[in-house]
Amino acid sequence: MKIRLLGTGAIYSKCNCASELIDDKILVDVGNGVLKELKKGQYDFVKLEMIIITHLHADHYADLPALLLNLEVEKKLKPIYMVGPKDLKNKLIELCHIYYQDFLDEFIKERFKFIEILPETKSVDVLNNYPILVQKVDHCQIESYGYIINHKLGITGDTCLCEEVCHIFENSEVVIADISMIEGTVYHMGINDIETIRKKYKNKVIATHLRDDTREELRKRHIEDILVEEDGAEIVIS
Numbered sequence: 001m002k003i004r005l006l007g008t009g010a011i012y013s014k015c016n017c018a019s020e021l022i023d024d025k026i027l028v029d030v031g032n033g034v035l036k037e038l039k040k041g042q043y044d045f046v047k048l049e050m051i052i053i054t055h056l057h058a059d060h061y062a063d064l065p066a067l068l069l070n071l072e073v074e075k076k077l078k079p080i081y082m083v084g085p086k087d088l089k090n091k092l093i094e095l096c097h098i099y100y101q102d103f104l105d106e107f108i109k110e111r112f113k114f115i116e117i118l119p120e121t122k123s124v125d126v127l128n129n130y131p132i133l134v135q136k137v138d139h140c141q142i143e144s145y146g147y148i149i150n151h152k153l154g155i156t157g158d159t160c161l162c163e164e165v166c167h168i169f170e171n172s173e174v175v176i177a178d179i180s181m182i183e184g185t186v187y188h189m190g191i192n193d194i195e196t197i198r199k200k201y202k203n204k205v206i207a208t209h210l211r212d213d214t215r216e217e218l219r220k221r222h223i224e225d226i227l228v229e230e231d232g233a234e235i236v237i238s
Ligand SMILES: [Zn+2]
Pocket: 055, 057, 139, 140, 158
């Protein structure tokens, strides 16, 4: 499995907002900077099969209108699955209206298959060889999801330390984890939370959604098996 980190930062940081491209076909979160980062890597947009959104905070989906406008010019596109919280389709259309009036309405209707997560949704199984388990997490009283892709790659999304995060660690091998803060809060995990989890679960962790001071602190601490990468880094997991 190939993971390209399109963004590793928080909204207040020098880096792009947290986003990952998995095996060139699954894009997780589309905050600001993501389209530019895909362009820098000369990404072939025809390969895109699914976009997964963790939650509807701007730093996780505000670059979608720009991405969609770019996709609109790629004539060979396959239909793309768009997975995320309830109301994703309406919110996306509203956002596109703010950016570009109704220009993208038809494109959204024709090219995207929306899968909005319901309380009973446990998994999304539409892409061959990529079963996606859904795990509701605890973040700012907004509907927010973590995911486990192919029983291997966990993605916490924005979350505080909660039971569901432990579930993601337990059921995956490598975890892309929100470590926004030095000390965790009720909204975001911190370095202390990841140290707590890793007393029990030994997964390799890819740190993301990092504030600049958190990135610096994580680098100083050199914690074994916690990767602190820059935007654009590529990681292959077997
Ligand atoms: Zn958030």
